[in-house]
Amino acid sequence: MNKIVKIIFLDILKNKIVLAYMLMLAVLSWSSFALEDNTAKGLLTILNVILFTVPLVSVLFATIYIYNSTEFIELLLSQPVKRKKIWVGLFTGLSLSLVIAFLLGSGIPLLIYSADSVGFMMIVVGCLISVVFAALAFLSSILTRDKAKGIGISIMLWLYFALIFDGIVLFLLFQLSDYPIENAMVGLTALSPIDLARIQILLHLDVSAMMGYTGAIFRDFFGTTMGLVASFLLLCLWAFIPFMISLKKFKKKDL
């Protein structure tokens, strides 16, 4: 296992795109803290970075990388290596490099400017979101052999989770505002990793007061330790389930 992770990790380092991603995250994070006199405002800017760019880069880079590793996978399969090992190794190597890029790019400024529970929370959520979208990339690239189609599915997934899902939630919120749907809303957020991450951080930023009654319900649920643990577990499931499905499919794939 470690051998494959090492090979993939070194290959990604040579690739330099992840380095550029790390630099971009660093520039965005440092400048948003330096430009805003209020740390909370800086945190909100970084939150948007985490919720939009991190998923986009993770899912796209991972998808393209998997398609480009077809030859590598084929070569390893004719060697005495377990199929599961190849796929898990690929996933670990990719997630590891994305997480490290995030830690070095955004993690350091977060720790320096906001070394409290919010900053720490943001780092954990950012890492989890990287892994979740890498897992989604594995799922979309195993679904089809066609590279363009696979990348298309990845972009669609990102669009859905980053933009469309929010639209649907807002729409439901307005349409059904006469009914007591607040509890259902909490359940609905579990269906999107980005929303889980957003609510988790917003509640810690003390801006939840602006979210009205729904915010209060969210606070009631996610604000407790139980809710916190539950939402982290849900985020982990968002990484685990797509990857397990892709692993199951990979084990049966013809190459």
Next chain:
Amino acid sequence: MWICEKICVLIMIEIKSLNKKFGKLQILKDVSVSCKKGECIALIGPNGCGKTTLIKSFLGMVIPDSGSVEFEGKSVLGEFQYRDRIGYMPQIGRYPDNMTIGQVIEMIKEIRQSDETLDKDLYEAFKIEELSDKKMRTLSGGTTQKVSATLAFMFNPDVLILDEPTAGLDPLASELLKEKIIKEKEKGKLILITSHLLSELDDLITEIIFMQEGNIHFHKTVEQLKAETGEQKISKAIAYVLKNNQKPNEP
């Protein structure tokens, strides 16, 4: 009892009623083959008759729909350790683009972690050392084939599977490869070759498996085939079989 054990040891690859479909296309139809130690088998047949699929299902790269594939009496389904004893040279070797030849060889060495001394015959014969800084993407088809062949023979495998080994190689290189194949054959290894160049196989092989549209048409020793057809060359013997076979189909 003793005879049974003897036979069990001799049979290395045993494939029983293997079926494989790609979409609607049935590539392998109820294929059964057994290959023994020390044989040098030519797997021949027209394009798209399922030769490569058969090989790949033995290697575990293609998962069969039904039927069993056994290596030394153990099913290969879900197994991986048996590939330690197989050297596979693919028809079209595909390697990571931005790795150099040296890196690819190093990587395979690291993954195999074989304690045995490496077989560097082809490595030296093809002068791979001089090329080792070249990126895989820049290589010509023939050079890629040389790398594939070197890797297949490098770890002293008990079974060699060569898919179109001489296609794309220059005459000198293919002669070197043929010499190496003969050398390995004399060591008593099982060698499986697919090829369309029947004339090249004459002094190599001991058995012929002829496939057609996903079926094994026949599996005979070379002597048997030559005796039945009365021809001295394999290519002519095959042509003879094909001609006689097609007659009943004609109006």
